[in-house]
Amino acid sequence: MIDIHHHLIYGVDDGAQSQDMMYGMLRKAAENGIRHVIGSSHITPGVRRFPAEAYLEHLDEANAFCEREHLNLTVHPGSEIMWTDDTPRMLREGYVPTLDQTWNVLVEFMPDVKWDRMQGAARKLGNEGMTVIFAHIERYRVLRDIRKIAELKDSLGVIMQMNCGTVLKKSGFFDERWKRRVLDEGYIDLVATDAHNLGGRSCNLAACHEALAAMFDEEYADELCGGRQAELLGFGEA
Ligand SMILES: [Fe+2]
DSSP: OEEEEEOOSTTSSSSOOSHHHHHHHHHHHHHTTOSEEEEEEEEOTTTSOOOHHHHHHHHHHHHHHHHHTTOOOEEEEEEEEEOOTTHHHHHHTTOSOOGGGSSEEEEEOOTTOOHHHHHHHHHHHHHTTOEEEESOGGGOGGGGSHHHHHHHHHHHOOEEEEEHHHHHSOOOHHHHHHHHHHHHTTOOOEEEOOBOSSSTTOOOHHHHHHHHHHHSOHHHHHIIIIIHHHHHHTOSOO
16 A cells, blocks of 8 residues: 555654654554555745755655664655645746655645636646646535536546545535545545544554445555555555
């Protein structure tokens, strides 16, 4: 299994707050059966300076820990980009980490983002040669309209990520109906944990895999929890 969205690098965002916490999160990821994880720390281009040095240092510490503890887990660099108007330029200039240094980017918006802005972001990033993954698409009001998801996928090739917590949580009638439909009809390309800690927002990919296998079948669960990610990022083994 592969997790492309995980805030385990400590001291750079609202995810892990200490080295110990990061180590705990690495153990938890390994226990979940994850073999590759991306340390996708929050970055807001042009608004907040990204502490790149601390990030890279802590990423090295994470991999050294995995090796020392024989966790069979590799931590790759990346970020979760809050879309700003400065994003394309700063990506081009190399200030924004892409997923494992590929041409794939994980992008988020404010929940009330307008359709034009979302579509514009996908188009501009596409023009930069990027493959765009939208993070936790269940959060955006505008994507309640499933035709909008279809349009982003069909015309701009956007890849859709849902959080494991959303798969696992039983919501109200309309939310459940939407979730069931986007999963059933193949609008979701992959799931990720978006883990921030060891408490309420901890790594839950194994439970999510189990839920997806029960809802659909083992094969579809495998695809959403690692197959698509492996294809996208070229990781050898899911
Ligand atoms: Fe996140």
